[in-house]
Structure formats: structure tokens, C-alpha cells
Amino acid sequence: QVQLVESGGGLVQAGGSLRLSCAASGRAFSSYAMGWFRQVPGKLRESVAAINWSGIRSTYEDAVKGRFTISRDNAKRTGYLQMSKLKPEDTAVYYCAAFDSQELGTGRVRYWGQGTQVTVSS
Numbered sequence: 001q002v003q004l005v006e007s008g009g010g011l012v013q014a015g016g017s018l019r020l021s022c023a024a025s026g027r028a029f030s031s032y033a034m035g036w037f038r039q040v041p042g043k044l045r046e047s048v049a050a051i052n053w054s055g056i057r058s059t060y061e062d063a064v065k066g067r068f069t070i071s072r073d074n075a076k077r078t079g080y081l082q083m084s085k086l087k088p089e090d091t092a093v094y095y096c097a098a099f100d101s102q103e104l105g106t107g108r109v110r111y112w113g114q115g116t117q118v119t120v121s122s
Helices: none
Strands: 001-008 011-013 018-026 034-039 046-051 058-060 069-072 076-085 090-100 109-112 114-121
Touching: 001 011, 001 109, 001 114, 011 069, 018 114, 046 069, 058 109, 069 109, 069 114, 109 114
Parallel strands: 011 114
Antiparallel strands: 001 018, 018 076, 034 046, 034 090, 046 058, 069 076, 090 109, 090 114
16 A cells, blocks of 8 residues: 655746655555646646656656756655646646556556645746
């Protein structure tokens, strides 16, 4: 079992920055890849970024490339999403996720956090 708790969401003006954190407990943190997803009402949840178990490999949705950075600190059992140059269209509930594999593209999401709201005003 893995429990994920997000924090760091809030209201920010366009062009600003936020850092989301995902604190994990349960199974060994380094045993799984993790990712960040987002969802707006009426739309499907979409992948934003993902990172493998060691933090060496990561992937990003095209819309956030160059603005968002995913990272993890296995010693602290915490994942991060640094978001900069935020746009109103980044407004969504952001979810942390743990995959059932260590590497990217080889597994599926097994656990979800409860989500944290990010609102970007224009």
C-alpha cells in the first residue's frame, strides 16, 4: 500500500510559480515511478509529468515542457512539481500518482493522492 498526500496548491497570478509536494508513506518510495496529473471539471484526467524511481528519467506533457520540472527526493519520500510561468489554462486539480513499476512507460497508476487545487488568475 502507498499513501500520497499533496500540498502546495493555491491561487497565483499568471506568470507566477508554485511548487507542489507529494509526501508518500507505505511501500518503499524508491520502488515505484511517480507522476503528476491534472483534471478540470468535465474533462479527463491528463498526465502532466512523470519520473522514474531514481529520478534520472522524466517525461512531460508538451503544454508544460520548459515551464514545469518534476523531481523526487527518495530519502525524504517526497516528490515535487515545480511550476513556473503559470498560465490560466494550467488551472486544475493536480494529483500525485504512484505507478506499479519503477521505470516509465512500463506500468500503470496504482495509487492516487487526494488532489490539490491550483488556480491561475489572468
